Amino acid sequence: MNDLIIEAKGLYKTYRGAEKAAVDRIDLTVEKGSFFGLLGPNGAGKTTTLAMLTGLLEPDDGLLKVAGFDIRTSLDEVKRRIGLVPQEISLYPSLTAQENLAYFGMMQGLSGNALNGRIGDCLEFARLTELADKRVETFSGGMKRRLSLAIGIIHEPLILFLDEPTVGIDPASRLFIFENLKAMNANGTTIVYTSHYMEEVQTLCDTAAIMDSGRVIANGRMSALLSRQGKGMIRIRTAPDPTEAVRLDVESLPGAQSAIIKNDLLEIQTQEPEAAIEGVLRLLREKNVKLLSISHGAADLEGLFLSLTGTHLRD
Amino acid sequence: MHDAGNLTRLYASILKETRLIVRDREALVILFVMPLAFVLIMSLAMQDAFMEKSGVFTVAILDNDNGAVGQGVIAAFSSAGYMKTTVLKDAHDEADVKKEINSGRFKFGVIIPKGATTLAKGRVQRQLNFAKDGSGNGVYVRLISDPAMRVDHSNLVASSLARALAGVENRLLWEAVASLSGMEITPEREKEIREILDGNRPFEEVKAEDATGTRTASPMPTSVQQSVPAWSLFAMFFIVIPLSVTFIKERQLGGLTRLKTMPVPSSVVMAGKAIPYFIINQLQIALMLAVGFFIVPLLGGDALSIGNSPIAVGILTISASFAAIGFGLMTAMFCKTTEQSTTFGGTSIIVFAALGGIMVPKFLMPQFMQSISVISPLSWGLDGFLDVFVRGGGVSDILPEAVGLLSFGLVCLCVAAWRFSLKPR
Ligand SMILES: Nc1ncnc2c1ncn2[C@@H]1O[C@H](COP(=O)(O)OP(=O)(O)OP(=O)(O)O)[C@@H](O)[C@H]1O
Numbered sequence: 001m002n003d004l005i006i007e008a009k010g011l012y013k014t015y016r017g018a019e020k021a022a023v024d025r026i027d028l029t030v031e032k033g034s035f036f037g038l039l040g041p042n043g044a045g046k047t048t049t050l051a052m053l054t055g056l057l058e059p060d061d062g063l064l065k066v067a068g069f070d071i072r073t074s075l076d077e078v079k080r081r082i083g084l085v086p087q088e089i090s091l092y093p094s095l096t097a098q099e100n101l102a103y104f105g106m107m108q109g110l111s112g113n114a115l116n117g118r119i120g121d122c123l124e125f126a127r128l129t130e131l132a133d134k135r136v137e138t139f140s141g142g143m144k145r146r147l148s149l150a151i152g153i154i155h156e157p158l159i160l161f162l163d164e165p166t167v168g169i170d171p172a173s174r175l176f177i178f179e180n181l182k183a184m185n186a187n188g189t190t191i192v193y194t195s196h197y198m199e200e201v202q203t204l205c206d207t208a209a210i211m212d213s214g215r216v217i218a219n220g221r222m223s224a225l226l227s228r229q230g231k232g233m234i235r236i237r238t239a240p241d242p243t244e245a246v247r248l249d250v251e252s253l254p255g256a257q258s259a260i261i262k263n264d265l266l267e268i269q270t271q272e273p274e275a276a277i278e279g280v281l282r283l284l285r286e287k288n289v290k291l292l293s294i295s296h297g298a299a300d301l302e303g304l305f306l307s308l309t310g311t312h313l314r315d
Numbered sequence: 316m317h318d319a320g321n322l323t324r325l326y327a328s329i330l331k332e333t334r335l336i337v338r339d340r341e342a343l344v345i346l347f348v349m350p351l352a353f354v355l356i357m358s359l360a361m362q363d364a365f366m367e368k369s370g371v372f373t374v375a376i377l378d379n380d381n382g383a384v385g386q387g388v389i390a391a392f393s394s395a396g397y398m399k400t401t402v403l404k405d406a407h408d409e410a411d412v413k414k415e416i417n418s419g420r421f422k423f424g425v426i427i428p429k430g431a432t433t434l435a436k437g438r439v440q441r442q443l444n445f446a447k448d449g450s451g452n453g454v455y456v457r458l459i460s461d462p463a464m465r466v467d468h469s470n471l472v473a474s475s476l477a478r479a480l481a482g483v484e485n486r487l488l489w490e491a492v493a494s495l496s497g498m499e500i501t502p503e504r505e506k507e508i509r510e511i512l513d514g515n516r517p518f519e520e521v522k523a524e525d526a527t528g529t530r531t532a533s534p535m536p537t538s539v540q541q542s543v544p545a546w547s548l549f550a551m552f553f554i555v556i557p558l559s560v561t562f563i564k565e566r567q568l569g570g571l572t573r574l575k576t577m578p579v580p581s582s583v584v585m586a587g588k589a590i591p592y593f594i595i596n597q598l599q600i601a602l603m604l605a606v607g608f609f610i611v612p613l614l615g616g617d618a619l620s621i622g623n624s625p626i627a628v629g630i631l632t633i634s635a636s637f638a639a640i641g642f643g644l645m646t647a648m649f650c651k652t653t654e655q656s657t658t659f660g661g662t663s664i665i666v667f668a669a670l671g672g673i674m675v676p677k678f679l680m681p682q683f684m685q686s687i688s689v690i691s692p693l694s695w696g697l698d699g700f701l702d703v704f705v706r707g708g709g710v711s712d713i714l715p716e717a718v719g720l721l722s723f724g725l726v727c728l729c730v731a732a733w734r735f736s737l738k739p740r
């Protein structure tokens with residue numbers, strides 16, 4: 001196991017005046033060099049968690065170490081090693097791209113040639129070199145997102161936090177951001193990426209935590225998370241409704257790992273979907289049970305979220 | 316990672332803030348064009364008003380004589396249209412009269428000494444007896460004036476008093492003459508008589524005295540002397556609006572969120588805001604003074620004269636700027652939206668200005684309004700400037716005003732710093 005670069009235990013936050021905890025005693029670990037996804041529906045507590053990890057918000061309770069420092073006692077040490085790309089595009093509209101980068105670069109402590117070099121790199125990174133001297137207020141949404149991202153990495157942080165960085169941008173810009181993040185991760189930057197798009201997290205991240213209503217409901221390596229679902233899930237509806245006897249028969253079929261009855265649905269986890277489907281169809285015919293519908297979904301985080309919470313990830 | 320330090324951060328903050336202001340056209344109009352227009356318009360438009368108003372003088376008369384002299388002066392002053400005469404009943408001495416003037420109730424005081432009529436009659440008698448020695452003093456009727464009065468106005472009242480006394484003198488003379496038999500007057504005799512008369516004048520020459528007793532030249536402000544410092548202060552305090560608006564926008568747009576994740580002390584952020592506005596304040600005052608010196612006279616107004624203590628002017632400017640910046644930062648910390656801060660900032664400054672004698676000069680205000688005006692920091696600033704410009708004051712004269720402004724700024728700044736923290740909450 002690699003070094004842990006973020007360790008949170010029992011992290012807890014209730015906003016003033018709120019009835020429910022926004023983040024409800026969660027445990028999180030992020031390995032150094034990993035591409036970590038924090039996934040969850042709107043209001044799950046992703047931004048609140050990120051705010052605590054980046055020192056914006058003081059946890060009401062819990063332990064939190066970032067980059068090896070306790071955030072309560074060594075906040076400045078933490079700050080020197082992290083970069084945040086906030087959920088909202090946080091730029092000065094009347095300053096140019098170059099001026100925005102220069103300002104935040106200097107506020108991070110850069111100056112002179114180091115600063116100028118980084119500004120050049122970041123403009124390149126955001127593909128805004130040509131537009132360096134144009135005011136940000138004239139930029140498109142995607143251009144602003146790219147610049148916002150570039151500002152987050154101007155000081156080459158050890159850990160980069162991104163809060164839903166692909167909201168409201170075109171597919172080309174989105175792809176471009178993905179490529180860059182992957183390259184940065186390959187160069188050693190630890191990335192913490194929040195999103196409510198499960199495909200994004202699934203394709204980008206090597207580890208992930210799924211949040212819902214302030215709690216972490218699943219977390220671990222992406223492969224492990226996905227294999228909890230096997231190769232996928234087959235759902236069938238029958239007339240009459242599936243019985244316990246049918247369920248046991250289905251579970252013993254070759255290719256089927258497990259079967260559960262949820263309301264009028266029979267859900268079958270499988271590693272070999274083709275064999276399992278054939279077996280189920282044969283069995284139902286033998287038992288004279290009428291098949292009303294059958295569906296199969298490949299293993300994905302959406303499926304995992306659904307099986308954990310019984311609701312869909314998207315609103 | 317090498318850290319360039321907080322001086323670099325301060326420089327970056329100042330540079331950023333300066334760019335934000337310079338690119339904000341509305342802010343530039345508010346900070347420079349508006350006050351400039353005000354100064355020009357008011358200096359020229361109010362010129363006559365300043366003259367006219369000072370044409371009605373309030374005069375307090377202390378009549379310790381209760382004889383012909385007192386009656387004569389009171390009658391003469393009461394019939395003059397440009398004076399409003401009040402005979403003091405409760406006052407007893409010079410100190411009482413000066414107190415009345417210093418409180419602002421009266422512009423002038425006339426003190427008619429005890430036994431004036433008896434002494435004057437005696438001197439007239441000596442004239443008629445052709446007493447050649449001409450020794451001893453005549454009756455000294457004193458005229459005390461508000462140090463803020465213009466010299467020409469004091470002179471006007473002084474000559475009125477002299478005329479009134481001449482009238483009394485004539486009456487006393489004719490009364491005495493009436494009791495004498497006829498007398499032949501040759502030219503030589505006439506010359507001799509004139510010398511005798513001059514040596515025995517019943518009244519001493521009237522001279523306006525300053526109520527504070529240290530009078531140099533201390534006229535009322537000219538309209539440009541009032542307008543330049545008044546609208547400069549107004550403009551300086553108006554930085555509250557752009558200062559708070561840029562700050563609130565930064566908070567709303569998330570620039571501050573980014574800063575909070577960076578190793579930046581909040582003092583650097585505050586100083587990065589304060590310094591550019593401090594410089595703007597200095598530019599404003601320089602511009603306004605220049606307008607008073609050069610532009611107003613070109614357009615037919617009086618040229619600005621600023622007394623003889625540029626250091627005092629500098630101290631006042633710095634103090635006022637400190638107060639304005641403190642007030643602006645405090646406004647920024649307490650207002651959530653830019654609408655709130657423009658409404659609150661704009662309204663409070665206009666009220667401060669109206670109370671403080673910026674819009675309506677204080678000497679035109681009734682007494683109770685003048686006493687309310689002490690709650691306005693703009694009023695302290697304006698008093699300070701007028702002390703220097705008009706009353707020839709120096710550093711020690713403006714210290715109370717400067718200390719007041721600095722304290723006001725300091726209190727605001729402390730409240731703002733208490734509210735503003737980059738620490739996690
Ligand atoms: N400043 C705040 N004051 C009070 N409650 C808040 C505040 N910010 C967030 N909340 C509440 O805390 C909970 C978690 O919000 P959070 O913003 O962390 O969710 P999120 O997962 O980032 O959602 P989204 O995908 O919409 O960004 C929500 O119920 C939200 O309403």
Ligand SMILES: [Mg+2]
Pocket residue numbers: 046047048087163
């Ligand atoms: Mg969020």
